[in-house]
Amino acid sequence: xxxxxxxxxxxxxxxxxxxxxxxxxxxxxxxxxxxxxxxxxxxxxxxxxxxxxxxxxxxxxxxxxxxxxxxxxxxxxxxxxxxxxxxxxxxxxxxxxxxxxxxxxxxxxxxxxxxxxxxxxxxxxxxxxxxxxxxxxxxxxxxxxxxxxxxxxxxxxxxxxxxxxxxxxxxxxxxxxxxxxxxxxxxxxxxxxxxxxxxxxxxxxxxxxxxxxxxxxxxxxxxxxxxxxxxxxxxxxxxxxxxxxxxxxxxxxxxxxxxxxxxxxxxxxxxxxxxxxxxxxxxxxxxxxxxxxxxxxxxxxxxxxxxxxxxxxxxxxxxxxxxxxxxxxxxxxxxxxxxxxxxxxxxxxxxxxxxxxxxxxxxxxxxxxxxxxxxxxxxxxxxxxxxxxxxxxxxxxxxxxxxxx
Numbered sequence: 001x002x003x004x005x006x007x008x009x010x011x012x013x014x015x016x017x018x019x020x021x022x023x024x025x026x027x028x029x030x031x032x033x034x035x036x037x038x039x040x041x042x043x044x045x046x047x048x049x050x051x052x053x054x055x056x057x058x059x060x061x062x063x064x065x066x067x068x069x070x071x072x073x074x075x076x077x078x079x080x081x082x083x084x085x086x087x088x089x090x091x092x093x094x095x096x097x098x099x100x101x102x103x104x105x106x107x108x109x110x111x112x113x114x115x116x117x118x119x120x121x122x123x124x125x126x127x128x129x130x131x132x133x134x135x136x137x138x139x140x141x142x143x144x145x146x147x148x149x150x151x152x153x154x155x156x157x158x159x160x161x162x163x164x165x166x167x168x169x170x171x172x173x174x175x176x177x178x179x180x181x182x183x184x185x186x187x188x189x190x191x192x193x194x195x196x197x198x199x200x201x202x203x204x205x206x207x208x209x210x211x212x213x214x215x216x217x218x219x220x221x222x223x224x225x226x227x228x229x230x231x232x233x234x235x236x237x238x239x240x241x242x243x244x245x246x247x248x249x250x251x252x253x254x255x256x257x258x259x260x261x262x263x264x265x266x267x268x269x270x271x272x273x274x275x276x277x278x279x280x281x282x283x284x285x286x287x288x289x290x291x292x293x294x295x296x297x298x299x300x301x302x303x304x305x306x307x308x309x310x311x312x313x314x315x316x317x318x319x320x321x322x323x324x325x326x327x328x329x330x331x332x333x334x335x336x337x338x339x340x341x342x343x344x345x346x347x348x349x350x351x352x353x354x355x356x357x358x359x360x361x362x363x364x365x366x367x368x369x370x371x372x373x374x375x376x377x378x379x380x381x382x383x384x385x386x387x388x389x390x391x392x393x394x395x396x397x398x399x400x401x402x403x404x405x
């Protein structure tokens with residue numbers, strides 16, 4: 001089920017990174033600049049954020065089959081519209097809204113699969129695998145440039161996502177038919193008493209941190225190809241770098257999730273260290289040369305963006321009797337960063353150039369890492385003041401609260 005959840009999440013997340021990897025060709029074909037391109041990418045994330053927050057109560061009542069069918073339909077419709085109807089900035093933005101809805105549906109489906117199938121002692125690995133969907137989407141977007149994009153044009157890459165959306169719809173139809181034959185199971189309406197909620201201030205600081213870090217990271221994923229073209233690399237070369245860096249990020253996300261299941265806490269300092277590596281990568285990208293792009297681009301992609309799964313896992317465990325509240329705050333921060341980063345930093349790139357924007361992105365990563373450590377201190381103080389009723393469990397061992405974060 002981890003593989004299915006990751007695949008569905010990847011399908012929903014890939015559109016902005018297909019755009020980013022093929023930004024030069026798409027901007028020339030549709031005739032618009034960096035600012036409009038950033039707004040289109042940001043609309044994708046903003047739509048996903050609003051849809052996730054406004055439909056959470058409805059999603060909880062839908063079956064996996066219906067969620068899959070909705071996700072597949074939105075991905076298919078958005079892919080078809082991108083292939084046949086996108087002809088300028090406004091049509092592109094409209095299509096990205098549809099694809100953003102598809103991303104929200106894919107995320108909801110993946111979260112449902114995770115919540116219903118994974119045992120507690122494998123959730124660190126599960127979060128690592130699921131959150132690998134974004135770098136996997138970047139890697140596939142990068143590989144699309146020298147393959148299908150180079151042969152048949154950028155629209156052909158969205159033909160592929162359309163076909164995959166159709167496959168999801170077929171699979172969802174099969175689930176619905178099997179469920180109808182077996183008879184509808186009554187939905188569970190019982191809920192545990194919510195006696196304790198996560199502390200507000202450290203949770204807010206963690207949400208702000210992921211907003212800043214996500215803004216910088218999504219800017220890297222969306223605009224690195226455009227910067228690589230400016231420093232002398234071909235679109236195929238920048239696509240290969242994005243694929244290599246994303247592969248490294250996937251490996252680190254899965255490994256850090258696996259380690260979280262076996263390490264006795266201290267997850268948030270690892271998150272902060274990863275963000276600070278992202279700071280170093282963005283600072284190095286200020287150097288306008290191909291070698292700097294390769295070295296620091298790989299650093300920013302592979303290590304600087306390997307923290308989302310570990311952060312989500314660590315904070316969700318601190319949610320006490322309401323882990324959904326904690327994870328929702330982090331997810332909302334990630335979507336907000338994805339919406340703000342490409343629009344604001346993309347506009348800054350067009351107005352002031354890439355080197356200054358890389359410095360601003362580095363500052364976002366640096367502040368985010370500091371906020372993570374500050375939130376950790378506050379989480380630890382709260383754990384000492386309000387010890388959990390059940391010790392945190394890792395595999396077969398239990399640990400004392402203060403070491404959890």
